[in-house]
Amino acid sequence: MSIVVVGSVAFDGIETPFGKADKVIGGAATYFSVDASFFSPVKVVAVVGDDFGDEEMSVFRERHIDTSGIRRVAGGKTFFWKGEYGYDLNVAITKDTQLNVFADFDPVLPDSYVDPKVLFLANIDPDLQFKVLERAGRPGLVALDTMNYWISSKKPSLERLMREVDLMIINEAEVRQFSGEANLVKGARAMMKLGVDTLVVKRGEYGVLMFHADNVFAAPAYPLENVFDPTGAGDSFAGGLLGYLASRPHLTEDDMRRAIVFGSVVASFNVEAFSLDRLRAIGVDDLHQRYRELRAITHFEDYEIVA
Amino acid sequence: MSIVVVGSVAFDGIETPFGKADKVIGGAATYFSVDASFFSPVKVVAVVGDDFGDEEMSVFRERHIDTSGIRRVAGGKTFFWKGEYGYDLNVAITKDTQLNVFADFDPVLPDSYVDPKVLFLANIDPDLQFKVLERAGRPGLVALDTMNYWISSKKPSLERLMREVDLMIINEAEVRQFSGEANLVKGARAMMKLGVDTLVVKRGEYGVLMFHADNVFAAPAYPLENVFDPTGAGDSFAGGLLGYLASRPHLTEDDMRRAIVFGSVVASFNVEAFSLDRLRAIGVDDLHQRYRELRAITHFEDYEIVA
Secondary structure (H helix, E strand, C coil), X not given: CCEEXXXXXXXXXXXXXXXXXXXXXXXXXXXXXXXXXXXXXXXXXXXXXXXXXXXXXXXXXCCCCEEEEEEEECCCCCCEEEEEECCCCCCEEEEEEECHHHXXXXXXXXXXXXXXXXXXXXCCCXXXXXHHHHHCCCCCEEEEECCHHHHHHCHHHHHHHHCCCCEEEEEHHHHHHHHCCCCHHHHHHHHHCCCCCEEEEECHHHCEEEEECCEEEEECCCXXXXXXXXXXHHHHHHHHHHHHHHCCCCCCHHHHHHHHHHHHHHHHHHCCCCCCHXXXXXXXXXXHHHHHHHHHHHCCCCCCCCC | CCEEEECCCEEEEEEECCEEEEEEEECHHHHHHHHHCCCCCEEXXXXXXXXXXXXXXXXXXXXXXXXXXXXXXXXXXXXXXXXXXXXXXXXXXXXXXXXXXXXXXXXXXXXXXXXXXXXXXXXXXXXXXXHHHHHCCCCCEEEEECCHHHHHHCHHHHHHHHCCCCEEEEEHHHHHHHHCCCCHHHHHHHHHCCCCCEEEEECHHHCEEEEECCEEEEECCCCCCCCCCCCCHHHHHHHXXXXXXXXXXXCCHHHHHHHHHHHHHHHHHHCCCCXXXXXXXXXXXXXXXXXXXXXXXXXXCXXXXXX
């Protein structure tokens, strides 16, 4: 039932209209693994510098996440990203990127990580993602994330990966970029023809569209009154989604849909505070409660016609 | 069970990436009334020139819409709007606006229109909307549409109206403009404090959020592969929404939600062709079928936890 995630562990500097944080814990693999750990055991592959110390590692420890795949580079500095948001929280402006030890990241999976139930290839160079895939044995399900930079610079590498993975998570602008289609549904269908069974399209505050075989599932986001910091929302979403899937004996369409909703739920908590602060303060009951709220918010009955 | 709508009947010139129409039937009241007529009897108040002849009037006649409130100005020309869309079909670029007879529109309700079950004040000058309201007797439900232009030029008039109406339909940019709040949920709540019981927020291809007392309902749009011409989508949506509501004996939360979904359904048909072409070609069974599809697309079960 375990999940392996390969991606970044980082420090972030963040400024939003609501506050400022100079150096807080971030990184795709961090957000993902903390949020997935509410549902399934998680093992992380990442690299940090020795500025990411014992206190920082507690973010994994307190959620019983296996960190034997995190390499600490002596004398190295951890990946640092600095970003700013205006009132349109959909747009992050990158102010600084210091790759540091992440520049030479060569993911190595400990033997205990091989043959996971779910493998999540968080957003890194698709050639590295492919290497990880080759080393991971026979995962039950492989999920892929990427970004606009790799679509423009390494599309053939991405296409090679897409033939091998089961599920791909992508945002709507990236679907349009990848497919060259203005219409999102057409673009998604075109991408699936490259070998992706399930395409999960993130639409930020508007929610998610999942294309799965011939089915479409549309889930609105939880309507939040206080969005504090959107950093990590996409990785949080992936964590809830894949964490829930890894906890299920089989993957039915119903399971996939519930997983999308749990992904939306954890992402909605994530954006309510800086870093992992909100997720570190809640329990699984809070997730269940918001799941039910989201169900109440979206539910409608079959129609009735009055003659 | 009847609905009265007051608004524009027009000719449109439209160019989209998929085609061009020099002069086709348009106007908020036209889209609204044709679409509402699938559910309830409709009566229109509008003004046209004598270029809007017997052939054009068939758009109302074929759906048994009461046109005794449409005044034809001898020697006058009908309101004409020309617009263009790029691949981002959310953005219309106005190329030409000829108000013509619409410039002196002074809506007069025939006696047979008084005390309707539903009164829809389509987007016109809020002072005219108020006059109509005063002349309409005691409608069971009053619904209001507006646009950015009136929010910036006649906000006090709109606020006066909002104290009187039951339901307001508005798009998300207009909520932000009106309320000055970046967060949509906060903005909607602030607007409701001015006296609107139900606020229906349109988000284009992303769907709709309805705020109704303390409830929120989120409905994704029907995911369309072929959006041909978005003109009239908002008025179509209002037509399906209020048409369904007018057909119901009482207005429960379930009815309101179904109405939102029927609004989305008719709007999704509307954008599949120019003008009213698509809606003139389908029947109520098509609406029911797409309602059920939209339900299948959005439905998810309560969660299950596997120990």
